[in-house]
Amino acid sequence: MAATTPTPVRPSTLAVVVSAGVSVYLPRTLAALAAQTHLPDVVVVVDVGAPGRDLGTGVPVHDAVAGAGLDEVTRVRVVRAPEATTFGEAVRQGLTEYRALVERAAERARKRERATGSLSGSWSRVTGELTPVTTGEFRAVGVLGRAPDAGAQPDWLWLLHDDSAPAPAALDQLLHAAESGRSVAILGAKQRDWTEPDRLLEVGVRATRTGRRVSDIEPGEIDQGQHDHREDVLAVGTAGALVRASVWEELGGTDPALGPFGDGLELSRRARLAGHRVVVVPTAVVHHARASLLGLRAGPTTHTQDPAAAVPDARRSFLARRRAQLYNAFVAAPAALVPLLTVGFVLLAPLRALWRVATKEIGLAGAEIAAVLAVLAQPGAVWRARRRTGSVRRIPARALVPLQATGTEIRRAKRDVRRTAAAARRAAQAPSELEIAERAALARRRRTAATLTALALTAVALAAFAPLVLAGPLTGGALLPADATLAELWRAARSGWVAAGDGHPGPADPFLQALAVPMLLLAPFGASTNVLVTALVVLAVPLAGIGAWFAAGAATRSVWLRAWAAVVWALAPSLLLATGQGRLGALLAHLLLPWVALGVARAVAVDRRDVVLSGMVGARRTARARTLEALRGPTGPEGAHDLEATSAPGGTVATRRTRAGSIAAGAGAALALAGAAAGAPVLLPASVVAVLLLTLAVPRRRRVLLVVPVPALVLLGPLVVAALGDLEAGSWRLLLADPGVAYASDAGPSWLAALGWPVEPPALPGLDGEGAATLVARWGMVLGGATLALGAVLALLRGTGRARAVRGGWLLALVGLVTALLAARTDVAVGTGLDGASQVVRGWAGAGTSLVVLGLLIAVVSAGDGLRDALGTRSFGVGQIVVAVLTPLLVLGPLVTAAGWLVSVHQAGDDAPTELLAVHGRDTAPVPAVAAEMQSSGSRSRVLALTPADGTVRAEIWRDAGPQLTETSAAESARELVGAGPDAAEAEVAEVVAAMAVGAADDVGAVLGRHAVGIVLVRPEPSYVPAGTEPTTAERAALVEQLDATAGLERVTENESGAIWRVSREAGQPGTADSVARARVVDADGAWVQDVDAGQIRIGTELPSGPEGRTLVLAERADTGWRAWYDGRPLRATTDGWRQAFELPAHTGTLTVGHEAPGGTAWAWAQGVVIGLTVLLALPIRRRRTEVE
Known part of the structure; x- marks a missing residue:
């Protein structure tokens, strides 16, 4: 009789599955357990469901186990651990509850034994027992006062998340690898995607000492066995990990402060330091949904039955992952480096947060700082973790260096991922030769049209302002010379003291801060602000046209409409008059308003873009329509909606409105609006009203629109506070005043503002009186505004999706009209007029009329987009006649205005300033x-x-x-x-x-x-x-x-x-001055002692010793904002008549004097933070997001 070979006894395994109730993933995981080729001896399902967490589908866990058939193939125990907050804590509490369950079963068994006289291992269902508790479990746990039997205890713990379904041979392969030696303590499985089984996620964990993981698996990489050579690794994830039970007890499980991220790395590192091996078994596969990582864990009020219905987004878990990384860094770092690590992370967190803002990952900016604070708030947890590691360490930390990644590897891996993703994008988006040719033709036509428009407008500007180019510092009208350098300009802009005459307290005009921005470009060349002022005056017309060209591109892709809009905007009366009268603030506002409109359009995703339809050369209109219909359908590519075909030579170009708004564009609009409001403060309340109204008109991203006025509100904050300081005395008028010299003008009839004219058109030189020629010549200049308004009225009849843009333009025009009328009828200052005589000055209506023109242009351009193609599909009728009559008028209108303006400027000559040109050289x-x-x-x-x-x-x-x-x-x-x-x-x-x-x-x-x-x-x-x-x-x-x-x-x-x-300055002589210095020291009797070197506002100098009771006297008005320090100690403020003074000690020391407006520091910080963050958001930087950041 042949001898039979005994089957080797496999190590016993206890599987632990942690789930919050029956999640949407648990049934598949339980079914995968039931399908194992080698079943675990016991499966403990730990239910951590509790109020405030994902409570699952509501199905009882027992029913889920039975539905998976798991209780039919192995022993299953269901326990609860609602207090557990991490995976490791759930495993520990689950094992404890499992032992308690077995002990309760044993107690009942003893009672049954007393009743029946025998001890049997079979009792039917008790709480948590889906199958009878066996005597082996009694021996393993040690019940009824007996010690646990080591031989009956499980050799291995198999840790499973509810969203980690093992392949059928997973446990068999893990146990087979575990038999390679007693030194193997933790074994990890290869992880693949939950929904795409062939997609590779992880084959072991490779990380730096500071816990940064190497992304060595490319997004979407297919598992072809390319990483199956790996064995010994630094760490493995806990999903599907097989841990030797004795090692689990030795190490105390995972760190209670970690989970759901970083716990596997910390446990594996600790096991390595204790002398054990950590290996990955590529033949053992676990399909992992990574629900925690992708933010798919729903709360009790946001539960989603279908995980595919939730949108995966790894950014939701970034805070927890970043905290886990920093925590692991503190635990693994040598003790001597912990203080340096603390300082480094604290300093690095704001920089990382700012980078997140620049890359438009605003939600992660706060997480960067919160993660550092969360770790620093747990010094006790870090200390206990370091002590646990030290208590089990058997080998030095340097032994892990070969298994750890370096910073260079991290950077190389990220670079490779970026390159691969970029190559994939290029391959997917690679245009055909036809598309390349069509795009080149489009770009060529638009470059040509834009260049010709800019050159024509530049010629117009030079024809009017060429004599000013070399005239030196400009003055006249509302303009004064600006000899200040960038540093002096910035000091004046940031100071709460107006350094004019004997000085005045009060907020500086925000316009000065706006001027400082372009001065950054000129300052390196040693230029003064005068150069910038001259450039703005001379180039205002072409600069306005360029801005309008790009802004019009958001409403139409027609080069003719864009060129017309650029000319109308550049030759708007509000700009021409503001330029000629030296109203730099209104000029700046006019230049920036188109960029505000463009940024808003892109921010709320209503701007138009070109889409070249491939393969459409020679196609008929019906074919184009069918293509567009297909693209709009459910099978069309994302973003192919709202397409409209337009004819183009050689092919078809479709325009579409974007669906994804741009945060950077919204931030750019906010910055442009801040600059415009700084130039014309009246635009601040107007913009707030306009934004509130436009939020009702835009279809999406309203929150972005509401943030647009915030930088302007902060920048003009001190001015707003001053305007609200004494409302009864009329302080509110500040918001209607303009920067620069208060210069009077006559607004004329109200209806002129509706046509874009802030003042009554001036009479042309040589045409006096009220004759017909005078009236025609004078009021012919209004033709441009009249035809624009007529076109905007007719635009209201335009249907389709353009009606919303037309209505938005009219809302803006109405806000501008109210603004212009309010400003023009409000006294704001005492100043001068064209004749130089002192008079009451009313607000300038030009900023409001610029809004009117902008709104009317939006309406006309939006309605005109695609109008030719639309009329071409209809029978000849009234529409064609109206367009044929109106089009020449719309073209001639701005040309007539420009001609009249140029004639007036040139015929006036240099003898006297006029309403159209009051600016001249000094x-x-x-x-x-x-x-x-x-x-x-x-x-x-x-x-x-x-x-x-x-x-x-x-x-x-x-x-x-x-x-x-x-x-x-x-x-x-x-x-x-x-x-x-x-x-x-x-x-x-x-x-x-x-x-x-x-x-x-x-x-x-x-x-x-x-x-x-x-x-x-x-x-x-x-x-x-x-x-x-x-x-x-x-x-x-x-x-x-x-x-x-x-x-x-x-x-x-x-x-x-x-x-x-x-x-004359002769001390003691009657009628002469003791001193003519801005700052001087006098003795207790008021006699002059010495002059003090001073700056325009601040003083910083060394003073010699002097008599007791001496006083520092400034030739500045007394104000509570003045501060002085002597050797760092504040001086007592006093007055000498109207002058500011400070009591000085007698000894030698360092004197420092400055002025600080009430709340000046707070406003400076607020402006710096808000404007700085807005600038970062406006930078054209965006990270292409991968699955895990």
Whole structure:
């Protein structure tokens, strides 16, 4: 009889499946367990379902087990662990509950034994027992006071997630590999995709010491055995991992602070350090849904029955994954490096967050910082984890180096993934030769049209403004010279102190901050702000046309419509008048508004794009229609909707509206709106109203639209606060005022604003009176606006999907009309007009009329898009007649306006400023060299400029070469209007000037010295008397004669800058000044001690010792915003009449003085954060998202 070979005994296995109730994945996982070629001895299903978590489908776990047939092939125990928060904790609690279940069964068995006299291993279903508890389980657990039998305990624990279904031979292959040696403690399976069984996910884990994993499996990679050579690895995932039971007990399981990510890496690393092997078994396959990683774990109120119905997005789990990585880094790092690691992660987190913002992953920006804070908030957990690792370590950490990845490998793997993905995209999107040719033809036509339009507009601009190119610093109208460098411009923009005359508290015009942005391009070449101002004035027309060209491209792809829109916008009266009158703020707003419109259109995904339909050369219209119908159908490619065919030479081009909005475009629109509102603050409330109205019209992404005004609100925040400061006194007028000099204009009839005219069209030179020729020539300039408005009215009749854009344009036009009428009828400041006389100035209606023109253009261009093709499909009728009549008028309108404007500019000549061209070059230096030297010296002395006119003498205190754009402030201009009379400083200057004019001044030097005036200047007559007006020669001569006889003034000379006197400075002499410096030190009796070197606003210098009770006195108005420090200690503020002063100690020290507006620091931070984040969002950077980031 032949001897039989005994079958080898396989190691016993206890499988642990963790699930929150019966999830949508659990039935498949249980069925896969039942189909194993080698079954586990016991399956423990741990139900962690609890309130606040995914409660599953609602099916009882027992029913799911029975439905899978698992209880028919092996022993199944169902236990609950609702307190478990991680996978490892669920396994530990599940095993504990399993032992308790067996003990309860044994207790019942003992009671039955007493009743029947025998102990049997068969009892039917008790709670959690789907099959009878066996005596082997009794021995393994150790019940009824008996010690556990080591021989009956399971050798291995097989850990399974509810979404990890093992292939039939998975456990058999794992056990076969486990038999290779006792050193093998943890075995991992090859992981494939849940829904695509051939798609490879993971073959072991390779990571750096800091826990960064190497993405060595390309997205979508098919498993062809290419990674089956792997065996010893650094770590394996817990899904499908086979862990030796004794090692599990030795190590204490996974880290209780980790899960569902990073726990496998930490456990494997700890096992390695304890001297065990961690291997991957490529022949054992587990199909993993990765529900936690892809954010498919639903909450109790968002449960989804079908996992395919949920959208996988690995970004949902980024915070947990990043926290797990950082936690593993702290646990694995040498003790000496933990402090450096802490500092490094804290410093790196904001930078990573900013990069996430730049790549439009806004949701991950907060997660970057939150992950670091979460780990730093758990020092105890990190310390316990490090102690656990140290207690089991048998080999040094350097032994793991061969298994760990390096930073270079991480970068190389990411680069390879990016290259592969890019190659796949190029292959998928590679156009045919026909498409390439058609795209080239499209680009060529558009480049040609755009270039010709820009050149034509440039010619128009040069025809009008060429003399200004080399005229030097520009002035006139609302414009002042701007001699400031970028640094000086920025200081003026950020300061809460307006450095004009004796200084004023108040917010600087936000327009200065807007000017600083383009100055960044000129500053490296040493250019002053004057160069930028000249460039803006001369190139405003072509720049406006370029912006309108691109903006019109969002509504139409027709080159003719885009060129027409560019010309209309560039020759809009609001821009031409703003340019000629030096209204830089309104000019900047007009230039930026098209970019706001373009950004908004792209942000809410209503802009049009070209789609070249391949293979359509020579096709008939019916064929094109069929193709479009197919593309719109359910089988068409994503994004092929809203296609409209248009004829093109050689082929067919379809235009479509995009469906995916652009965050970067929305941020760009926000920045452009901030710049426009800085130039014309009246646009701030108008834009808020327009945005609220447009949210009702746009079909999607309304939240992006609501964020667009935020940067403008923050940038203009200090101005808004000032405008709301005293509403009863009329402080709200600030929002309707413009930056620069308050310059008057007549708005004319209200209906003109509806046609885009902020003022009444000026009379053409040479045509006076009310004759027919005068009326025709004058009102013919309105033709462009009239035809545009008529076209916008007819656009309301346009159907199809363009009606929404037309209505949106009309909403914008109505908001602009209300804005223009409100501004033009509100007194905002006391300023000057064309004749130079002082008068009340009303707001400029140009910003509102720019909105009107923009809205009407949107309506007309949107309606005109595709109109030719639409009319071509219809019988000849009224529509064709209206278009045939209106089209020439729309084309001629802006040309007539431009012609009238050019004629007016040229025929006016250089003799006198006009409404159309009040800007001119600064002919001579406003201050003589001696004065300029004193102004730039450490004393920062000033010039008192006197202008005789109409029997009075107007006095101005200049800190620089005449009045400067950086010294203007709408808040200060409005101060006199709202009822504030002259303060002590102004009254003192007015009094001494009046006395000087009549020769009655006896203490001129002392008074002027208190204002830091070192030079008195009587301006030359041509600098203030407009050509064609009555000269003031006699008045000026009388004033010069009186000043020559005034004690305390020393005549210097008279040159092109004017008649010049120096303020006498002789200490102790009557009528002379002790000091003409901006800052000086006086003793306790008020006697001069020394001058102090100062800047325009700030002071930072060393002071020698001096007498007790000395005081620092500034030639600045007293204000609570002034601060001073001496050797870092704050000084007590006081006043010397109207002047700011500080009490000084007697010893030598470092003096620092500055001004800080109330809330200035908070506003600076808010503006920096909001504008900075918006700039990052606007950068054209977007990461192409892969499955796992």
